[in-house]
Amino acid sequence: MCVPAKVYESVGLGVPTLVIAEKTGAAAAEARRIGAMSLDGSDVDGMKSLLKDMLSGRLPTTIAPATPVSYADLAVEMDRLLRDASGR
Numbered sequence: 001m002c003v004p005a006k007v008y009e010s011v012g013l014g015v016p017t018l019v020i021a022e023k024t025g026a027a028a029a030e031a032r033r034i035g036a037m038s039l040d041g042s043d044v045d046g047m048k049s050l051l052k053d054m055l056s057g058r059l060p061t062t063i064a065p066a067t068p069v070s071y072a073d074l075a076v077e078m079d080r081l082l083r084d085a086s087g088r
Contacts (some may be wrong), residue, residue: 003030008044011036012069014062018050 003026010017011034019031023040031038040044053059 003027007031007036008034008069008074011063011065014060014064016054016059016063020047033067034069049078 007017007019007027007030017036019027019036019038020041021027023032023038024077025074030036037050039050050059073081
């Protein structure tokens with residue numbers, strides 16, 4: 001599993017962000033959770049449609065994250081996950 005940190009930075013700054021990853025992969029799932037767009041690498045029609053929407057102004061120029069994505073928030077979540085895992 002891998003989610004590039006740049007995804008959090010882009011979304012945290014309000015930049016409309018597209019993650020191209022396997023539909024069932026960790027990066028795609030996390031992208032959807034935090035409010036980024038996600039398309040499978042083989043979804044050429046989806047990418048074409050998204051680019052057309054962007055060029056025509058149908059996409060917002062900024063987005064609000066769907067969940068907090070600051071490093072402080074992520075640290076709290078990671079701490080909770082590790083504590084839960086160690087308690088098993």
